[in-house]
Amino acid sequence: MRLIYAFIAGGLFGTGLYLSGMTDTTKVQGWLDIFGNWDPTLAFVMGGAILPMAVAWLLVPGRKPLAGGTFPTPPEPKLGRNLVLGSVLFGAGWGLAGLCPGPAIASLSYGGVGGVIFVLAMIAGMAVAPRVRQTLDSAVPAE
Amino acid sequence: MLSSIPTDWIWGLIGGMLIGLGGAVYLLANGRIMGASGIIGGLVDRSGWSTGAERLVFLAGVFALPILLTPLVGAVDTHVTDNWPVIIAAGLLVGIGTRLANGCTSGHGVCGISRLSLRGMVATVFYIMAGGLTVIVFRHILGVI
Numbered sequence: 001m002r003l004i005y006a007f008i009a010g011g012l013f014g015t016g017l018y019l020s021g022m023t024d025t026t027k028v029q030g031w032l033d034i035f036g037n038w039d040p041t042l043a044f045v046m047g048g049a050i051l052p053m054a055v056a057w058l059l060v061p062g063r064k065p066l067a068g069g070t071f072p073t074p075p076e077p078k079l080g081r082n083l084v085l086g087s088v089l090f091g092a093g094w095g096l097a098g099l100c101p102g103p104a105i106a107s108l109s110y111g112g113v114g115g116v117i118f119v120l121a122m123i124a125g126m127a128v129a130p131r132v133r134q135t136l137d138s139a140v141p142a143e
Numbered sequence: 144m145l146s147s148i149p150t151d152w153i154w155g156l157i158g159g160m161l162i163g164l165g166g167a168v169y170l171l172a173n174g175r176i177m178g179a180s181g182i183i184g185g186l187v188d189r190s191g192w193s194t195g196a197e198r199l200v201f202l203a204g205v206f207a208l209p210i211l212l213t214p215l216v217g218a219v220d221t222h223v224t225d226n227w228p229v230i231i232a233a234g235l236l237v238g239i240g241t242r243l244a245n246g247c248t249s250g251h252g253v254c255g256i257s258r259l260s261l262r263g264m265v266a267t268v269f270y271i272m273a274g275g276l277t278v279i280v281f282r283h284i285l286g287v288i
Binding site for chain 1: 151154159160161165167169171172174176180190197198200201203205209218220221222224225236240243244249254258260265267270274276278283
């Protein structure tokens with residue numbers, strides 16, 4: 001059952017990314033481009049996504065996941081260097097290409113060679129990330 | 144042309160609700176947080192291999208549904224740049240950054256903000272500011288993108 005639920009969840013995510021226009025990099029860069037022809041679509045997508053997700057979080061207390069196991073515990077509210085630096089690096093890449101991890105996978109079949117290269121570079125980045133984190137933490141301990 | 148603008152917003156809202164519904168299913172059924180970078184990254188750095196099948200099937204759903212929908216709804220032009228150095232730099236930054244921050248637009252943005260997580264909100268503020276600044280510099284000042 002876990003795998004069926006995972007496919008349904010992924011399918012909804014992919015369908016939502018596809019229908020919302022978030023796999024069109026001009027719409028993402030249009031949202032970030034406040035001094036250009038600003039495109040507010042991303043705010044509608046975010047707002048639309050947060051609503052059902054907030055309801056889901058409200059259902060969590062006192063229950064167990066349908067497929068068994070336990071719900072994830074809330075993360076410690078620590079705001080460290082890795083969270084901020086990582087988000088800044090991610091945001092820079094997001095702005096450069098107009099792609100983040102979800103839409104990059106959703107558009108893999110229709111995003112052309114550029115989309116494939118982006119995903120390969122992202123995977124390479126994810127592969128070296130643990131070493132980057134280690135180096136950072138040993139140079140200046142954070143969090 | 145004016146009428147095409149609100150249509151984009153409506154599709155954005157509908158698509159967004161489906162994204163949130165996907166996150167709700169993943170949480171309530173499997174007890175997992177739907178963060179794309181964490182799901183992919185755990186496969187890449189092997190930290191998530193114990194739940195590898197679940198991750199792969201989730202990603203298969205993300206990848207496959209647009210293929211099934213394209214004949215019904217129509218093709219989407221992604222307008223991905225053909226500037227390869229820019230794509231490669233962007234991919235590396237997204238890969239390293241999301242793993243360092245433990246989340247991206249779906250994990251920190253959708254799943255974090257909806258549970259009123261301070262980490263999620265702080266991450267979202269920083270990646271949107273960095274993204275905005277990047278577009279200003281690389282589009283309006285350098286003219287690269």
